[in-house]
Each structure stands twice: as structure tokens, then as C-alpha cells.
């Protein structure tokens with residue numbers, strides 16, 4: 633059975649795309665078949681990790697101008713040599729004249745298209761490498777139509793937030809709103825936590841506070857804190873390095889840190905999130 637996970641957040645820049653691609657690659661390294669899709673149609677960024685960009689994008693699929701096979705690219709090379717699993721990526725069109733195209737489709741129609749996409753991956757294309765174990769949907773922040781559709785269509789919602797006031801308060805509000813109507817089974821990942829907050833049992837203290845002030849007020853037993861991801865200096869430095877390549881006009885793809893630096897804290901964080909997601913996917917078996 634394919635397990636579809638939406639990675640979402642209220643505010644921008646919480647690490648959705650970073651976690652989507654790293655989690656996807658890590659799951660593929662563990663031996664799973666993973667499809668990750670850029671549903672941040674308005675401001676796509678998954679393409680910055682990919683070597684050969686396909687002509688057809690997810691926008692074309694939704695507009696009935698491409699098949700699933702045409703839009704998914706094999707990015708298993710991101711997983712390292714001889715990966716046990718596979719990684720397929722569906723990119724959104726990053727040229728600005730395409731970006732707003734999906735806004736033309738009404739919400740219900742867009743949701744139907746998304747169900748169609750997920751069902752295609754789940755059922756209609758049952759042969760390798762198509763029948764994925766996991767589909768990961770990387771969304772845009774807030775209450776956009778496409779993001780709400782991803783929340784509605786997936787089996788599980790992962791909400792990203794940072795340990796800053798605006799994210800904490802806002803995420804509580806977002807959860808309350810989602811649990812009034814869509815009631816998704818959800819997990820919270822707190823990202824960019826300073827390492828010092830993870831030492832000496834501080835993580836349990838922080839987890840208790842988040843449960844008390846964000847999870848419990850929503851009044852649903854369908855939400856839990858999945859874990860923490862520390863702020864990683866190597867990622868910050870490498871982002872600047874790759875931005876310099878870009879400014880100098882060189883072609884370079886961003887590294888998938890959990891794979892390129894397997895012994896770092898970040899890889900250990902992604903490992904525990906991957907184990908958590910695998911356990912979730914088996915709960916219904």
C-alpha cells in the first residue's frame with residue numbers, strides 16, 4: 633500500500649522542501665520506492681536539487697497535457713550509488729508565466745486531479761518503479777487551495793514549524809482550523825532547533841511545552857509531535873556556496889545533506905523522522 637504524506641506549514645521557509653527531498657532520499661536509501669512531488673505550484677524549488685530537468689511538469693499533468701510517466705523523473709542518483717529503493721520526482725514549472733496556471737482550476741476540480749495523480753501512482757501503474765511505497769507532497773505555506781487539497785488527499789500530514797513565536801502561535805491556529813473541517817491525522821516537526829535545546833533532556837521539556845500549548849488546545853487525539861531537527865551549520869554554509877555558484881552563472885544542484893553527510897546530526901534527525909514515517913505507514917496494516 634502506498635502511504636501519501638503531505639509536508640506543510642503555516643509560514644514560509646520552515647524547511648518543507650529541505651525535509652521533503654531529504655526524507656524521500658533517505659527512505660529510498662532504506663529500500664523504499666518513493667515519489668516526491670512539488671505541489672508548491674506558485675513558488676517551486678524542488679528543481680534546484682535535480683540534474684536534468686524534464687520538459688513536462690506537474691502543471692501539464694493537471695492541465696491534461698502530460699501523462700504521469702512524462703512528468704516523473706528518476707532522481708535515484710540523489711540516493712547514492714546502488715540505491716536499494718528508488719526516487720522519482722515530479723517538478724512544478726518554475727517559469728513565471730506557468731506559475732499561476734493552476735489558479736485557473738477551481739478547488740474541487742484541482743482536488744479531483746490530485747486524487748487522480750495519487751491513485752495513478754497507487755494503483756494504475758503497478759509495475760516498477762511506479763508503484764511507490766511513499767508519496768511525499770511538498771506544499772506551499774498557508775491556506776492556498778493546492779495545499780489544502782494536499783492535506784485532504786494525503787494519508788498523513790506533517791506540519792513543519794520553527795522554534796520562534798510566530799510559527800508556534802500560528803501553527804496552533806492552523807491546526808485548529810484544519811481540525812474543524814479536514815481533521816487530518818497530523819504530526820509536528822520542529823525544525824532549526826539550536827543543538828543546545830536537544831542536549832541534557834531539553835528535548836523532552838520542549839516537547840511537553842509544545843504538547844501543552846499547541847497540541848492539547850486543539851482538542852484532537854489525531855496530532856502528535858514527531859520530533860525535532862537541529863539547525864545545521866553545514867547546510868547554512870552550503871546554501872550560501874550554491875547561491876554563489878548560481879550568481880556566477882554556473883550550473884550546480886543543491887546537495888541532499890542527509891545523503892552527502894551521512895554521519896552528521898542532520899542525517900541522524902532525518903533517520904529518526906524516516907523511521908517514524910515508516911512506523912506510521914505500517915499502522916493500518
Ligand SMILES: Nc1ncnc2c1ncn2[C@@H]1O[C@H](COP(=O)(O)OP(=O)(O)OP(=O)(O)O)[C@@H](O)[C@H]1O
Pocket residue numbers: 641643644645646647648649650651672675677771772773823824825861862863864865867868871
Ligand atoms: N535544519 C536546518 N538547518 C539549516 N538550514 C535549514 C534547516 N532547515 C531549513 N533550512 C534552510 O532554510 C531555508 C528554507 O528551507 P526550505 O526552502 O526547505 O523551506 P520551505 O518551507 O520549503 O520554504 P517555502 O515556504 O518558501 O517553500 C533553506 O535555505 C534551508 O536550507
Ligand SMILES: [Mg+2]
Pocket residue numbers: 648649650672677770771
Ligand atoms: Mg518549499
